[in-house]
Amino acid sequence: MIVLFTDFGLAGPYTGQMKAVLLREAPGVPIVDLFADAPMRDPRASAYLLAAYAAWFPAGAIFLAVVDPGVGGARPAMALEADGRWFVGPGNGLFEIVRRRAASSRIIEITWRPTALSASFHGRDLFAPVAAMLARGDAVPGETRAQGFAAEPGWPDDLPEIVYVDRYGNAMTGLRADRLPAGAALACGGRRIARVRTFGDVQPGAPLWYANSNGLAEIAVNRGRADHALALAIGSPVAVVT
Amino acid sequence: MIVLFTDFGLAGPYTGQMKAVLLREAPGVPIVDLFADAPMRDPRASAYLLAAYAAWFPAGAIFLAVVDPGVGGARPAMALEADGRWFVGPGNGLFEIVRRRAASSRIIEITWRPTALSASFHGRDLFAPVAAMLARGDAVPGETRAQGFAAEPGWPDDLPEIVYVDRYGNAMTGLRADRLPAGAALACGGRRIARVRTFGDVQPGAPLWYANSNGLAEIAVNRGRADHALALAIGSPVAVVT
Amino acid sequence: MIVLFTDFGLAGPYTGQMKAVLLREAPGVPIVDLFADAPMRDPRASAYLLAAYAAWFPAGAIFLAVVDPGVGGARPAMALEADGRWFVGPGNGLFEIVRRRAASSRIIEITWRPTALSASFHGRDLFAPVAAMLARGDAVPGETRAQGFAAEPGWPDDLPEIVYVDRYGNAMTGLRADRLPAGAALACGGRRIARVRTFGDVQPGAPLWYANSNGLAEIAVNRGRADHALALAIGSPVAVVT
Numbered sequence: 001m002i003v004l005f006t007d008f009g010l011a012g013p014y015t016g017q018m019k020a021v022l023l024r025e026a027p028g029v030p031i032v033d034l035f036a037d038a039p040m041r042d043p044r045a046s047a048y049l050l051a052a053y054a055a056w057f058p059a060g061a062i063f064l065a066v067v068d069p070g071v072g073g074a075r076p077a078m079a080l081e082a083d084g085r086w087f088v089g090p091g092n093g094l095f096e097i098v099r100r101r102a103a104s105s106r107i108i109e110i111t112w113r114p115t116a117l118s119a120s121f122h123g124r125d126l127f128a129p130v131a132a133m134l135a136r137g138d139a140v141p142g143e144t145r146a147q148g149f150a151a152e153p154g155w156p157d158d159l160p161e162i163v164y165v166d167r168y169g170n171a172m173t174g175l176r177a178d179r180l181p182a183g184a185a186l187a188c189g190g191r192r193i194a195r196v197r198t199f200g201d202v203q204p205g206a207p208l209w210y211a212n213s214n215g216l217a218e219i220a221v222n223r224g225r226a227d228h229a230l231a232l233a234i235g236s237p238v239a240v241v242t
Numbered sequence: 243m244i245v246l247f248t249d250f251g252l253a254g255p256y257t258g259q260m261k262a263v264l265l266r267e268a269p270g271v272p273i274v275d276l277f278a279d280a281p282m283r284d285p286r287a288s289a290y291l292l293a294a295y296a297a298w299f300p301a302g303a304i305f306l307a308v309v310d311p312g313v314g315g316a317r318p319a320m321a322l323e324a325d326g327r328w329f330v331g332p333g334n335g336l337f338e339i340v341r342r343r344a345a346s347s348r349i350i351e352i353t354w355r356p357t358a359l360s361a362s363f364h365g366r367d368l369f370a371p372v373a374a375m376l377a378r379g380d381a382v383p384g385e386t387r388a389q390g391f392a393a394e395p396g397w398p399d400d401l402p403e404i405v406y407v408d409r410y411g412n413a414m415t416g417l418r419a420d421r422l423p424a425g426a427a428l429a430c431g432g433r434r435i436a437r438v439r440t441f442g443d444v445q446p447g448a449p450l451w452y453a454n455s456n457g458l459a460e461i462a463v464n465r466g467r468a469d470h471a472l473a474l475a476i477g478s479p480v481a482v483v484t
Numbered sequence: 485m486i487v488l489f490t491d492f493g494l495a496g497p498y499t500g501q502m503k504a505v506l507l508r509e510a511p512g513v514p515i516v517d518l519f520a521d522a523p524m525r526d527p528r529a530s531a532y533l534l535a536a537y538a539a540w541f542p543a544g545a546i547f548l549a550v551v552d553p554g555v556g557g558a559r560p561a562m563a564l565e566a567d568g569r570w571f572v573g574p575g576n577g578l579f580e581i582v583r584r585r586a587a588s589s590r591i592i593e594i595t596w597r598p599t600a601l602s603a604s605f606h607g608r609d610l611f612a613p614v615a616a617m618l619a620r621g622d623a624v625p626g627e628t629r630a631q632g633f634a635a636e637p638g639w640p641d642d643l644p645e646i647v648y649v650d651r652y653g654n655a656m657t658g659l660r661a662d663r664l665p666a667g668a669a670l671a672c673g674g675r676r677i678a679r680v681r682t683f684g685d686v687q688p689g690a691p692l693w694y695a696n697s698n699g700l701a702e703i704a705v706n707r708g709r710a711d712h713a714l715a716l717a718i719g720s721p722v723a724v725v726t
Contacts, residue, residue: 001262001265001266003258007651008651009253009651010252010253010494010520011493011494011519012521012648012650013518013519013650014650015517016516016517016519017518017537019517020485023485023516024485024542027514032258032261032265033252033257033258033261034255034258034259034262035253035254035258036252036253037253040651041652053259056259057262069707070684071682071683072681072682118697119681119694119697120682120683120694120696120697121697124697125697166251166256167249167250167282197314197361198315198362199313199314199362200314210361210362212362213362213363213366213367223311243504243508245500245504251495252495272511274503274507275494275499276500276501276504277497279495279496295497298501300508406496408496408498409491409492409493409496409524410524439603440555441553441557442556442557452603452604454602454604454605455603455604455605455608456497465525465553
């Protein structure tokens, strides 16, 4: 299974062309759109989101992940094997949190280049063909690098910021819920918010936080929109209050 | 064929994870995205939309339908067989109109639970596996209930409200066009609107209503947006004027 | 491979029902969503976008392309074979630029009609079945027409206007980059904009134009939104300055 994680959107031409490459070069391999609205041009916020959601997929899944504001510049092309899952995309920190949380990992710099490589669409021209090679069982055409390659040592292990707002207005943090102290509240938008199990545990219109279905601490409002009620967007800081 | 009807959106993680479950547990079964923008958190409006659109699909289709503001609470999990089509989702009224219009139907309360059931994502953890069981030809793991289970007796047979606004700004009502009196006009947004066959039957900029391609009475503006011109949104009332 | 190019959106019911027809009538044929947000109700702008993006696909691809504000009216139904690719959709100019750029082409007016043809959704009822016939290897059920059929002689070969704005705010023109004079600048939104190879060649926040990955001249702002910064939308004029 090839899993797509991008900031490309679905309606426009980018995801479709990338899938056309995968269908041609790895026919029969199922493709899943995980995120097409990852934090735009923001590999840092995306890295925490990807790490939380990739963990739900079984070993063997191949993530074609592209959040790549520096496309066409000097950032390397990268493949990461982490606990049996593969990640193909730009070496700009996007895979840093996946790598850091993995029990075992291997970093490869992709040195192969296609005959025709556009300056602005490596997802289609470079990363999709490599993901297809992996799906066919071929080796990644590149060189193994030390663990330090493309690392972002200044990034925390969990990010006390909003990393995604879904279409209901729920705001995901980059914090793993099971790493927070028991009874911890979250503070954001001038409010102190207590943890509950699910939406209906508070009154309609009241804020809450809970462990979402992929393990992230998520801020919501029962039958309302947390993004509007608490003025939250990607990058908004969140404090852990014990 | 498994048909998805949700308020999850396509770009974020919900539809993708649900499809990943279907691809794993019912490999080779085609999946169609019918609506990913069903009326948000609104099982009542969604029920009329689902009934109109499901009727277009042949017997044997399996609808995985999730508009579920009470997820994690007390509402039951439900499967409905109606005129040879299956519907799997929350027992919150979402299937009420389908059931009411069916010549024959059977309601099953899903009693099976997966090993890991999140509080907030039954679409992925509970309903998708059951839809996959049906697609594989297995029985629904549950108990048959009387027709009254999860019924909403106060809901009308046709809903004189807007239930969906499409991306052209056309506004669908919950009224079946062929149940309206011949010559009936619709009144909404302070305007009386006559029925025509198609857009071009009125001048550009003029409002019209017509029987849409799935049989619902739909309000549009030729080469314009009815939602803006007539201030229509999901829930806006519509009067039938004879 | 069947490639979809429409202004239908993905989340609502139109693309899903069209795919349901394709899956039933041409099972096993891969379907790619190229554009679901082509210029709305605008066959002229769409024609330049389609011509640029179709050229990337190999011969044999079947484009099911529907931007059809006159659906239900007098415009013909059309199939075009152009350099080995097929295009099925409304005869309203949408295929004019593809045809004009093709070394060899053949126009067929589709005379077949399905038993049930809605007034407003020929994509599902008429064009999808014909695309499926082509995918199965059948002939188009219609009559060959002269090249002049459905031509739009007043349309230029390249369109000096914005024809698409992507989700990053990048604005594509209807101009092929390789047809512009060397060193040409583009003028729009009161600014004169120079050509570069890729985003990072200018400072963050500065505008640029470049040949996009499908050959169109595209206006962008490094790490910003060109649509906002330069007040660009579909239809905005662009001047070539040499």
